[in-house]
Amino acid sequence: MEEFTVVGKRLPRVDAVVKATGEAMYAADMELPGMLHGKMLRSPHPHARILNIDTGRAERLQGVKAVVTAKDTLGYRYGDLILGKGDEPFLATEKVRFVGDEVAAVAAVDEDTAEEALQLIDVEYELLPAVFDPLEAMEEGAPLLHEHAANNIACKSTMRFGDVEAGFRRSDCVREDRFETQPVCHAFLEPHAALATYDSTGKITFWGSKQSPYFTYRNMPRALGLELSKVRIVQPFIGGGFGGKNEMFSLDFTAALLSMKTGKPVKIVYGQEEVLSAGRQRNPTIMDIKTGVGKDGTIMAIKCRIVANGGAYISIGRMTRYLMGSVLALPYRVPNLEYDGYRVYTNNQVCCAQRGHGVPQVRYAAESQLDMIARELDIDPLDIRLKNALQPGDNTVNGFRITSCGLTECLQKAGEIKKWREEWGELPPNKKRGIGFGAYGFVSGPRVAGHNTAGAMVKVHEDGAISVLTGATDSGQGSDSCLSQIAAEVLGLGLDKVRLVMPDSEVTPLDPGTFGSRVTFVSGNAVWIAADDARKQLAEVGAELLGAHPEELVFRNEQVFVRDDPEKNMPFTKLVKSACYSGTGRTIMGRGYFAPELEVPNYETGEGNMSATYSFGAQAAEVEVDTDTGKITVTRMKVLHDCGRAINPMHVEGQLEGSVCGGLGQALLEDKIKGKDTGQASNPSFMEYKLPSAVDMPDIESEAVETIDPVGPFGAKESGEGVQVSTVPAITNAVYDALGVMVKTLPVTPEKILKALEKENEE
Amino acid sequence: MRRMPRFEYHAPASAGETASLLSEYGDAARLIAGGTDLLISMKQRLSTPEHLISLSSVTGLDAVDYDEKTGLRMGAAVTLASLTQSPPIKDKYPALEAAARKVGSVQVRNIATLGGNLCLDTRCWYYNQSDYWRQSRPPCHKTGGEVCHVVEGSKRCFAVYSGDTAPILMAMGAEVKLMSGGGERVISLGELFTGDGLRPNAVEPHEFLSEISVPPPAAGSGVAYVKLRLREEVDFPIMGVAARVTMSDGAFGSAPQGFKVVLNAVGSAPVEVEGAGEMLAGKAPEQAALEEVAQVARASVHPQANTAGTPEYRRMMVPVLVKHALTEAAAAASS
């Protein structure tokens, strides 16, 4: 008999049908009677003092119901999920700090009127000098964005582990390189949307496109002066998040504030142009990295200095600069490590988490440099990775405890693509091909700050179906299906017996949401425990009916039977009905909560084990470079990912393939084109901001490598983020293999390729 | 992005009616064919006409006819999709079909028209933006101001023309018919383009482009359009080159007029490389002959930092793409 009946199966997602028919409601699709439409007024200046805002003309426009500015707020500052020292007012108070900063908002009877009203708000600004380059921002005398941050340093980390100088002395090859990365948009197709309604009991009910409704739940009451439980956050379907819908944003607070002012429901939907030109993005970085390696390929030491151009506000920047340093210790054994990380304020769009959060940048630098070192030492790029790969039971210098780890197997399987070389045949003179590898380790449910508790409830319906209630959010990654499969397996039910309850702060238990690749691991365990609790409650009743002990009962294929005497059995539904209807009746409601045993790491010094387990993986890319035009085509990719256990292999593959798409975009296509003097992107559209289309994507072979994690539910770990980390270096290393030149700034454009080739020909 | 501005909508049924609406409303009216570019520029408030005159119900404006003697005639409102599916075009003008396929996405080609693609407005990082985006800077020449954000101190506009069907049609010697209340005039397609970033085409406010005609393909001739872009679909060109050559016995034909090389997306109009015919006629179709044209082409253009691809890269690519286009055209002529 197979071990599991639901877990490990390629089952369709629980939300797939309503998404295929268009019935799934996203926040922008929702309407309430009497609803007003809100719009935001944004700053046209990168840095300016607000002298006066005159809203009179806008207020007098027919159809306008309210205009709000900072004066209407309590001055609450959000952002900084780590220390709670937020620096971002949701409507600008004394200053604006980047083009797009929100200054005022309007609620009107329709969108057209709200738009018109924005044109009638008169803001008087005193322009201030602005700074866009992070290195310039750190210089003495640079324009200061925030009074509290000298030299515009929002936060820094200083990590010192072992003795890097001694490590370099023992090395046979020491390389120092500077790598730079670009700003990258999350590029979810669904723009931010929020709908809020304030009622006469003083309660706000809010539907928003939030990847972690919990943060809005915690921040909204503080911002609006309400009790926590007087804010109800209900989650509709989410059109992609990738880290960019974690935090609360101006529209969330503003929709609620406008509803409080007008007494009507208010909906605000950003345009994609607003998202791309004023929304969050991935941190651009300048990375100086020095690595020492012995002649046998052993990594001796890494020293790295990273300046992250964080934009106008801190957001989750404290985490970013910690992650960038700490992941230098993944996925290889690094005995000596030194890191100085700065997250710098500039008058640019604000940066936050994005799939891989800080790690893709660093691994691009470290993995690319490793290939350059391997070439100098005449070691095969795959061998140098295998030589240094972390193994189960390892502790890294900064205190990561490695439990399950399938990196070596992933690398070995990735290595199978070397046979691709034999398939190339003779290439035309203007075409060059290459293959490259990248590897990674990634967190799975870190404790970021405060608590990391996930709660779950499993309600058993009288007809034998169940509802799984969690606060974990499915922003598109498939966690609802994953959690449903876990609950179904524990109770021996088919997936079709699981009814889904989307997070609703009034109903569903505590859960901070979707970030840090935590849902499968942390919330998954909570659901496992809750389902098991429901199973135990039912087993008590079943034991009586079947004349056995509760522990002897097995729940499988919608039947309940005695383990050693399967003839003694009954249908699950019959058991449920007996439990619910006989005697006084029972409410079968399983309850579970889980938090991995973890301390918050020290973000300044880098000490600590940030995650109860780590995922690992490797990937291989094959590229073809046109040396006439410099254009790179990724022709094939192979992805191997240690996700512990694939709760649903089809969905794991979907995560891996999606990560490759994001990584390929960052490697080759995506960039913000900076307009002169304003820091504002000149390409705030999907025409000019080039995320990969179907023709830009290669065929991808993806495979889950299972290591059955000791703590994960059914042995599962994350699969949503890790892969994106190594896509970029797999591609840059493939280009390096094809041409012998390494482009050290992203994206690797055709022009950079041609210039690098030209330079090489001169040398 | 704003919602659409207000306007009055007119859907004339005939060319005559179209002409009279145009003369009635003059500058206050804009023609709309497919609208895939116009609607965006209206949402961006780059264009706020009081009247929109739709060409989509004008009878006969979407016809495609081919005659062996007179060649191809295409109504201006034929969609790019139907152009790519039209039997005479697939059969006699495969390079035109291929160029039309390189415009936008499937969805865009299903609506966008040939006339609209030829009359595509010039583009620039600082122009094709919403009114919200543009308020961070003083207005540029093309938005009614007096500065250029691309070339500091410039008195002119450098916005780029990037329609993909124009270069290939120019290479094939196409003519366009402009109609108005006062009658009609036929000009060469090259003459349609003013080279002025502000007002890139010569259609007068009271006129509309009604027909595009292309001579029958000459024996031994071949044409090709190569388009460089970062993503292989959807994108506007970083640059493009159309070429027409004639071949005879494995060598280039002896008549210079059998050759044409047209550069796209490097200036405010498609640019014909002067003297290409003289440089190529009668030569062996080898790298040396192509190289000369390629280098002259490179020297003839001055791309600016106003669209995807840096000026330096676009300039580097001129000779590369010229050679590719000529090679492809030669192969088409020989097949």
Add this chain to the structure above:
Amino acid sequence: MKQLISLNVNGETHELAVFPWRTLQEVIREELKLTGTKKGCDTGDCGACTVLLDGRAVLSCLLLAVRCQDAEIVTIEGLAESKDRLHPLQEAFVNHGAIQCGFCTPGVILTAKALLDSNPNPTKEEIRVGISGNLCRCTGYAKIIEAIQAAQSA
């Protein structure tokens, strides 16, 4: 200023008074409340608002509603035969894991429908080109392509 138009959507004729400047997308979403047609970018770049107009895939954000008078419009809501019987493409998207966040899904399914109607046996490359006007950040397109291939043989 409103114009009376009759719009045939999913086989049903609607008599509507609309401003001429309303896009088809606005009328579909705001007047007819068919919210399966998504508003992703409003500038024709993402494909999330794709609908079928006389069988062809078009961008409803770049079309004026008044222009669609005599056309037959199909939105995602009109694709399935009934609530309990999905269209083979929808079925394939569900079964092959081609749907993640689902925001691009209605548009890409309709584009695929038009593609298969005009070319019942497209190659993988033709599918890639055919759906390149529909952006998706979630799937990397792999399972979308797989689903379209599965639907074409269904």
